[in-house]
Amino acid sequence: MKASDVVPLHLADVTYPDGHPLAGEDGPVLGFAIRHPDGVVLVDTGIGEGNAWIDEHYRPRRRDVREALRASGLAPESVATIVNTHLHFDHCGQNRAFAGVPIVVQRAERELARREGQPFVEWLEFPGARYELVEGDREVAPGVSVLATPGHTAGHQSVVVRTDDGLMLIVGQAAQDARVFATGEADQSVKRLRALEAERIHFSHDRAVLRRRAPVARA
Ligand SMILES: [Zn+2]
Incomplete structure (x- = not known):
């Protein structure tokens, strides 16, 4: 795999509501398709x-x-594995488009979602839903691993991809954006992700892609 095999998918824009730290601001929602020889690994599915x-x-x-997959030249049928970084509505909202495809989620996250009783439960529970619960780090396809990065939620996970161009990191929402990741106060999870010194660093809610030892490049 190459760096270009981590394909950002712009899945939505939202306007943050009153009471949210970003109230009134518009923000993007990204998912990522990892073009893997064994089939696409889809990280997050946007909003239902x-x-x-x-x-x-x-x-x-x-x-x-x-449609986002097709626009990037990827057949939706080629999705072999889904990873939800966490189970907020903007990360798992279209899981149901992939009945039968294994969905990798941290056990803590699944339990949290069950306890809280999500108002969008129908986006999570559907015929053919196939959750594979993991605890901690796990390789989900050769060269593609989830890393437990709790903080934003109890069972948040990030994704790393080993490529010929170096390590690609999908932070998810362990940090809100590139600026926070690079210069903000870091919890244990962000410290861990920074220490990977990944070649390129992607975020769920920022189209910027950080590059190692280089200034922020806008995607
Ligand atoms: Zn989010």
Whole structure:
């Protein structure tokens, strides 16, 4: 795999509601397709449809994840594995487009979602939903691993991809954006991710891609 085999997918834009730290601001929602020889590993699936509360509070301008894949030259049928960094609505909302495909989630995250009783439970529970619960780090395809990075949620996980161009890191939402990751106060998870010294660093809510020992490059 190459650096270009980690493909960002722009899955939505939202407007953050009152009470949110980013209230009033618009922000992107990204997923990532990892073009792997054994099939695509899809990291996060964006926002689903038909939830009045989310529509009202976040005003999502959403994109169908299958269309986003096709637009990047990837067949939705080629998705072999899904990883949800965590189970907030903007990361798992279109899981149901992939019935039968294993969905890798931290056990702590799944239990948290169950306890909290998500208002979008129908986006998580659907015929053919196949959750594979992991605890801690796990290789999910040769060269592709999830790393437990709790903080944003109890069971948050990030993804690393070993490529010929070096290590690619998908932070997810362990840090809100590139600036926070690079210069903000770091919890244990961010410290751990920084220590990887990945070649390129991607985020769920920032289209910027950090490069090692180089200034921030806008995607
Ligand atoms: Zn999010």
